Amino acid sequence: MAINSTGLRPDREADDNLHSSLPTPASDVVEALASASLRCVECATLYPALEVGQPPRYRCDCGGVLDVEMDFHLPQQGNPVKPNPAALRYGLGPEVDGGTPTAGSPWRQVFDERAANPPIWSISSDKMLLDNSGVWRYRELILPAPERFVVTRPEGNTGLYPVGIENTASGRAGHRQIGAYAGLERFFLKHEGENPTGSFKDRGMTVGVTMANMLGAKAVACASTGNTSASLASYAAQAGLEGIVFLPAGNVSAGKLAQSLAYGARTVQIDGDFDDAMRLVEQVCNELGIYLLNSLNPFRVEGQKAIGFEILQQLDWQAPDWLVLPAGNLGNTSAIGKAFRQAYNLSLISHMPRIASIQAAGANPFYKSFKQGFAQRESVQADTVATAIRIGNPVSYTRARRVIEESDGIVEQVTDEEILAAKAVIDRAGIGCEPASATTLAGVRKLVAQGIIKRDEQVVGILTGNLLKDSKTGIPQTVAGGSVKATIEAVRSVLL
């Protein structure tokens, strides 16, 4: 069935009798997915996570995006812990002891004990330690995958850098410049560029490729030239699956694909626009046992929730006041907001952080909707130097809107100049990031200047990608100054 990529009702095509060529799932897979469902974010229809004999479902029949729902089971007990919907309201919540609700202790204890295992490989065993992954450490809240299917590098365990005016140690004077630029006393930067392929995409891809493994797919595919394709190619290669990148022809920058090509991904260039390409891709994937790991795959978002859980754990379960991040396709806004919501409902934390999603002014559909109170879903022709968030019609709009509303959040926009200026600050501090990541700092500075974020509030900002991803944008491209004579006086004169 062909799906219109704007999310409206699909057109029915002649190929309605497509059948899945994925094998029948193993019994432990069926059992693992029995407690998971997929809820349409538009019409609320509920589907099972696994429809045996059917191709994987990527959308509701109405065309809407799907969101995973799961019962959460503490590992030892096996009794489902029901989330408390009444606890959703910001600021209200269960009994608090020492800053964290006592009811959340069993879960916090599980995650803290797992984080305390040193990553040791016994020299004679191939046993893989799920606990050491920054995603699978929280597996009961992400995907109850049987261990034999899990494809993990591991990923996550990324740095949380104190960079605020008051919370930066003496051996980090350069880092404190970031806090000074932001105007914040207690500021942390969470650096997802420290993941194995250099971006946060690894968080989602470990779950997506694990699902592909569980379903017996021979290959996984996406349509992206950037961080997504690099991550997909790496995890597919690790698992021994084929990684395929579908692209509209003429949109194939080998530089952006270098990482994917190195990891061995296969590219298919399609003569048509992006909508044509995506429609065909979904059709042929179902036919050929290829699992689609595009941004609308709901299990990728589940993996990205781990960014939120890990931040909370690294802060010893003291939720910050604000979480600020770049906003493009709105996958992270949806995922991290969902993680905080679930953490709050499970009493892991005593309050929900407010989410601030920052868009590039040249790619600001979510900002435009926010300014009208989300009266209308906007879309734009996107154009920004921050190419990773250069999205005109974000797939996860509805999920992200919910996150902003329930967290009493904000959507803001910043110009390309502001983004590049912020990137220079992050780079010169010695940390470094790819251009789109700096949107976070540009947004924080703006919100602090406006008094929306207070100077003494606790803020965590996400850096989404590694400096090495882009060696050109916003980086000096020539070496300043000519040469000096090979004498002590000449060298001394340029240094003083």
Next chain:
Amino acid sequence: MAINSTGLRPDREADDNLHSSLPTPASDVVEALASASLRCVECATLYPALEVGQPPRYRCDCGGVLDVEMDFHLPQQGNPVKPNPAALRYGLGPEVDGGTPTAGSPWRQVFDERAANPPIWSISSDKMLLDNSGVWRYRELILPAPERFVVTRPEGNTGLYPVGIENTASGRAGHRQIGAYAGLERFFLKHEGENPTGSFKDRGMTVGVTMANMLGAKAVACASTGNTSASLASYAAQAGLEGIVFLPAGNVSAGKLAQSLAYGARTVQIDGDFDDAMRLVEQVCNELGIYLLNSLNPFRVEGQKAIGFEILQQLDWQAPDWLVLPAGNLGNTSAIGKAFRQAYNLSLISHMPRIASIQAAGANPFYKSFKQGFAQRESVQADTVATAIRIGNPVSYTRARRVIEESDGIVEQVTDEEILAAKAVIDRAGIGCEPASATTLAGVRKLVAQGIIKRDEQVVGILTGNLLKDSKTGIPQTVAGGSVKATIEAVRSVLL
């Protein structure tokens, strides 16, 4: 004093009355360095690590390279643990229990407990956890720096990937291709490309910049366009020091310097050859309170020892049979061999691994010396696509020779074609590395084929840098195949 960069006796220049402009060190610095000395690797002269009122010493008066010697003190007790020189012989050693000597338990316990601390930041404190650094976790064996001077990202804690035919788990079929290529059943790859700036240099730079901090230097300098300058620039920026890169003019590829320039390093181009540049640099550094962090700085090598300690810890203190690594300036060969020697002397491990240093055939001075039983120190005009090991006259020759001799080690060489073929295997497995790193795998394959490394021996190989460091060498630069029509049949036909 001017120093000839080949390590021979210095020429005396008119500027003999240079004086240090570094401030008098603080009392806790003097105390911390009191137990450290610098031993000349050529003539064995011993110097104190800190000569108050003197500029930092980078060489022996005879021109020889210096090596750090220290007493080791267990943290709680404060009693020095004397290493046992009689235990140096491979295969002999103290009483062994369960694979590790019982006498080493106190040290192993210290390091294992530190590795078991989850990396948590208390939201209201700027306390930095040295234990979480893959270098400072082993600080009693590396540098007893007072905590207030330590400049750490943190670094280390890099992946140790099982990739052998027999020790690779089911979710890693792609990784097993590496073991198949090597011909090894139990093979691990230690990926130093996962350090903060993308190479193993961060291990040494955290110690070097910490020393600069202890000495009150205003700036740190090196002469390198590659990984060293990137690491130096990042740590200098973090510490609020100036990072300076000295270069012979005309040798300034902005692409290779992109990382350094992003981090804010300053470049000084000198009109002369490399020898001229280095001579001047050392002179002016002493004058201007700039601490020189070139490859001959002995404290950088101390930090690189942590690679060895961490490997041992990740293998639960079961020493492998072989350690294989790329060999350029021989800093890692010296450092990791020294780490294994010290670990053995402290009874942390029951035997010393054999070290195999692999050179590029076009940059093989150490190999040529090895083939003559080290009768003569060779030098060559270096030329190889593996630019990070393109060194004709390695600074750490003498230290590395000792390591090969005492570990019953091997020096081998591989061609550029073999290096690039091995890189393709590592990349296609989904792990990826920069070109010089692949020298390791090329060397392993060759040594296994020759029967020098046995198929069932336990081998650890070092990957020195991240894939993202070089997006061109050994990576497909064009996207294969044309485009296909936007129909299901056409797309299907290219995929099947």
